[in-house]
Amino acid sequence: DQQVKQNSPSLSVQEGRISILNCDYTNSMFDYFLWYKKYPAEGPTFLISISSIKDKNEDGRFTVFLNKSAKHLSLHIVPSQPGDSAVYFCAASSQYSTSGTYKYIFGTGTRLKVLA
Amino acid sequence: EPEVTQTPSHQVTQMGQEVILRCVPISNHLYFYWYRQILGQKVEFLVSFYNNEISEKSEIFDDQFSVERPDGSNFTLKIRSTKLEDSAMYFCASNRDRGVHEQFFGPGTRLTVL
Numbered sequence: 001d002q003q004v005k006q007n008s009p010s011l012s013v014q015e016g017r018i019s020i021l022n023c024d025y026t027n028s029m030f031d032y033f034l035w036y037k038k039y040p041a042e043g044p045t046f047l048i049s050i051s052s053i054k055d056k057n058e059d060g061r062f063t064v065f066l067n068k069s070a071k072h073l074s075l076h077i078v079p080s081q082p083g084d085s086a087v088y089f090c091a092a093s094s095q096y097s098t099s100g101t102y103k104y105i106f107g108t109g110t111r112l113k114v115l116a
Numbered sequence: 117e118p119e120v121t122q123t124p125s126h127q128v129t130q131m132g133q134e135v136i137l138r139c140v141p142i143s144n145h146l147y148f149y150w151y152r153q154i155l156g157q158k159v160e161f162l163v164s165f166y167n168n169e170i171s172e173k174s175e176i177f178d179d180q181f182s183v184e185r186p187d188g189s190n191f192t193l194k195i196r197s198t199k200l201e202d203s204a205m206y207f208c209a210s211n212r213d214r215g216v217h218e219q220f221f222g223p224g225t226r227l228t229v230l
Contacts, residue, residue: 032217034218036221042223042224043207043209049218093217100171101165102164103161104161107158108157
């Protein structure tokens with residue numbers, strides 16, 4: 001049951017251009033979304049997040065867009081840099097938690113390669 | 117900058133053996149998690165832990181698994197009798213505050229069951 005899907009396993013982009021990574025979800029209970037970046041032999045590193053009350057969140061070169069009606073989010077990186085080459089995971093959770101812990105459901109990841 | 121640490125980085129074990137994976141979360145964090153990633157697959161939630169209790173667990177986290185915070189700094193995942201399909205990268209994560217979604221992940225322990 002793939003509740004969070006990243007349909008592009010890989011993406012190559014020229015340095016300086018825009019990278020667009022996509023993520024779709026099926027569970028309408030998800031209302032908080034995060035993007036993590038992962039380098040080989042390291043754990044995922046938080047990049048940016050968005051709550052369902054927003055449709056856009058920006059942090060420097062990174063912008064996340066959320067389309068709730070389409071159950072779709074995307075991460076834009078502009079300009080892309082060679083150091084951005086990594087695997088990018090989107091993750092979804094519910095803002096509601098009785099315990100205070102938040103269970104992430106991850107997508108399968110997209111390997112981004114930024115070409116110099 | 118404080119970080120989550122995990123030991124060992126790689127653990128090789130025979131099927132049926134018990135393993136304990138260790139994590140030291142960031143010191144002022146209160147909420148703890150284990151995730152795993154089977155090679156080539158997505159990162160999967162195993163269990164969350166708060167106030168010395170399991171908050172939530174997935175279907176993967178069956179009776180073979182247990183978690184413990186034995187001494188106020190370590191957070192351990194024990195697999196009682198390992199199976200071949202337990203081979204995966206296991207990530208520990210923590211976060212500080214209720215209402216803060218961002219989780220900080222450790223570098224992972226690669227478990228290989230032979």
